[in-house]
Amino acid sequence: MIETVDDVQALLEAGDYVAERRLATVVFLALRLERPLFLEGEAGVGKTEVAAVLARQLGRRLVRLQCYEGLDVASALYEWDYPRQMMEIRLAEAAGQPDREHLAADVFDERFLIRRPLLQALTEDPAGPPVLLIDELDRTDAPFEAFLLEVLSDFQVSIPELGTIRAERPPIVVITSNRTREIHDAVKRRCLYHWVDYPDLHRELAIVHRRVPQLMDRLGRQVVAFVQALRERDLYKVPGVAETIDWSRALTALDTLSLDPDIVRDTLGAVLKYQEDLERMDLQEIEALIARVNAELGP
Template sequence: MSTPVPSSIDAALELLKGGDYIADRSLATVLYLALKLGRPLFCEGEAGVGKTEIAKVLAATLKRPLIRLQCYEGLDVNSAVYEWNYSRQMIEIRLAEAQGVHDRGQLAADIFDERFLIRRPLLEALSPHAEGAPILLIDELDRTDEPFEAYLLEVLSDFQVTVPELGTIKAAETPIVIITSNRTREIHDALKRRCFYHWVDYPDLKRELEILKVKAPGASERLSRQVVGFVQELRKLDLFKAPGVAESIDWATALSELNALDLDPRTINDTLGVLLKYQDDIQRLQGSEAAEILRKVKSDIAAQPLG
């Protein structure tokens, strides 16, 4: 049985926290409004800041099905909405011919029946579900091209799609829609206007520590503070790809698996591949620069102990 949507901003915060998602109040506010008013939530931000996780947590905490449309260049209607099961249709035609059926109109009606319809994520999200309206995650929309983005307007405007052979299929219950973008290109205003918008930023030091406490419980408080301090300093640099929260969690987890109790230059050099994903960034940090950042982080921690 599904859980009711939150009735307040505080309830939205608690809902996310119940799924181990440490959110700030601005995200909880826009999420509450999106759920209350039945509007899609459009989340933009750097990769690894937790945009996709919002939909996963909602599905888990609200006990709803999660239907994910992973976007990519060249995504089309057949992959995103529906297609016909041509092999089964051909078998049906052969069987009809063997039985002496020659009424083409009747045959066409038989083979273009919902029995032969393969429901891809968008159409599946409009279908009835016993658990209630599903969570539809349209992930990394910026990877698609503009024609597909334009196609989404019908879905997000009226929550319906048109299958020429069957007509218009409208959602019996409006799905909860979360759209994410890494902002590799701008999404058209017409689509954004149909959504509530939230920029998912990197967390501040205190909130990132709370996240590591939940997501990387094996790391000691001392190590977690050093990891977060180091990562926060890296985000100030002009790197090709700054580490996101996901990388902070991975690094803290990896370090705890290595039984590290304290960051040191050698450990950092040996594990930078967990934190950074581009060789140019790794080469830049290895050695003296990483050591200098670590000295600053340890000095800051000593000067301002976290209360």
């Protein structure tokens, strides 16, 4: 039972998601008020994981709509299984040319309906309303936003051949955006908004130890401090928490005990994903960052 913000924070932590108090509060309000949750922030800071953890810890089905440029209603909502419909028509014709109206009603039956993520999220589930993750909404265009606005307003859609389908209880909706463009105010007004920022050193260290429990404590503090220092650099793509976790796993797989210039240079591709950024981090720069990290952490 989710009765307080503390319950939400405990729920997320049980799913290995270390959430700050403000995030836990807005998640609690989204659940209590049955409002969509709009999470915005840089890539790799844990926006998508909020939906995954909620679904897992609440025992709900996770329905994910991955957004992309050119996403249309058919791909997001529903489409008809035309090959099966044509087969049904041919079988009916071979059986004796049935009435056209009867045949039309037969082929536009739910048996031939392909439910895409939005329609799946409006369908009743025995476990309770599913968690609908609309991931990276900023990759779509304005017409899709307008359609999504209609769905979020009433949690219902109209299918001409079947009528109106309405959710008995609204799904738990989590919308994410990397802010590559601004989302229309009308969408944001229907949501509870939260900006997910990079965590501070202590919270990021807690996250890394949750995800990579076998990581040595000293190495973990070095890794997190090094990545935090990288975020101060003028990079093409600043590393997120996801990269910190990936790097920690890579170093653990190599049985690394402590950061040194050679191991950092050899594994930095787990943190920086653009050649221009890797070229900026030459051996001298790496040595300077390691020295800074060690000085900050002490013996």
